Structure formats: C-alpha cells, structure tokens
Amino acid sequence: MTTPTIPLETETTETAQxxxxxxxxxxxxxxxxxxxxxxxxxxxxxxxxxxxxNWHFIIKWFMASTIFAGALTPAHPADGIETYxxxxxxxxxxxxxxxxxxxxxxxxxxxxxxxxxxxxxxxxWFLIKKLKADKTEKxxxxxxxxxxxxxPKIED
Numbered sequence: 199m200t201t202p203t204i205p206l207e208t209e210t211t212e213t214a215q216x217x218x219x220x221x222x223x224x225x226x227x228x229x230x231x232x233x234x235x236x237x238x239x240x241x242x243x244x245x246x247x248x249x250x251x252n253w254h255f256i257i258k259w260f261m262a263s264t265i266f267a268g269a270l271t272p273a274h275p276a277d278g279i280e281t282y283x284x285x286x287x288x289x290x291x292x293x294x295x296x297x298x299x300x301x302x303x304x305x306x307x308x309x310x311x312x313x314x315x316x317x318x319x320x321x322x323w324f325l326i327k328k329l330k331a332d333k334t335e336k337x338x339x340x341x342x343x344x345x346x347x348x349x350p351k352i353e354d
Contacts, residue, residue, distance in 0.1 A: 228281060235284075239269045259319045267312035273304070 243262050250258055272282035275291075289304030 232282075236270065239265065255323055256320065259323070260316065263312055263316040263319055267308055267315055271308060271311045273307075 243265050246265070247258055247262060250261070268286040269284055271285040273285035273288050275281070275283045275288055285304055285308060289301050289308065292298075292300040292304060
C-alpha cells in the first residue's frame, strides 16, 4: 500500500533585507527615539564628567569623545535600510555574525570619527586657554603703584 503524498507548498521566503526593513520601519516615533537616545547619551557623559571633574581636561575629553563617537555615529543597520542606528551596535552585530571585514570597517570609521572629535575638542580647549591668558596678562605700571610711598613712622 502506498501512502499518498501531498505536494509541498512553496511559501514565499522573505529576504533578511525585507525582514529588517519591516522591523525597522515598525518603530513608532523614530525621530523621538533618536532624540531620547541622544539626550540619554549626553546625560551619561555629563554624569561621567561630573564624577571625574577634578581630573585633567584631556583625560575627561578623551573619555567623552570616545562615548560620543561610539554612541552618536549613525550608520545603516543593513543594505537597503533607510533608517539609521548607532555604528558601534552595527559593528558588534557584524562581529557576532562573523562578518569580520564589516566589523573592521566599522571600527576604522569609529576611529576616524573619534580622532576628529578629539582633535577638534583639544584645539578648541587650547584656543579658549590662549584667549583667557591674553585677557589676564596686563602690564603693571610700576610708577602708578609707587606713586605714593609710605613713610615709616616712629611707632613702627
């Protein structure tokens, strides 16, 4: 006796790109989500800055610029996706998925963005320091200081 076979129905398979697009576009209030994310990043950097407020500026700026570059550099999570996500998250996902070249590309981009942010911050800091130093340095008029000499008294 033979068992009847039912032909397999072929379902349309969605590509990862279509699934990713569907998942990404389902986020309500995409702009508000990014606003809250950026605000929380700034709050985190502010808390860290306050915690290490007595440290030298260059060390504080190194830490802050590293967080800014990692958290606030946008990138597309996949090819064909119109929305953005933080590049550091994309790089970590690429690493865990085994895409080492994409991971290294993300790391290089993050390194370049960090270097630009760090160098610009240090340049602004030196410029502000120089402008403050120019304002505080005033020549002392020794004649005006010595104009009324104080004569010693017998009681002294």
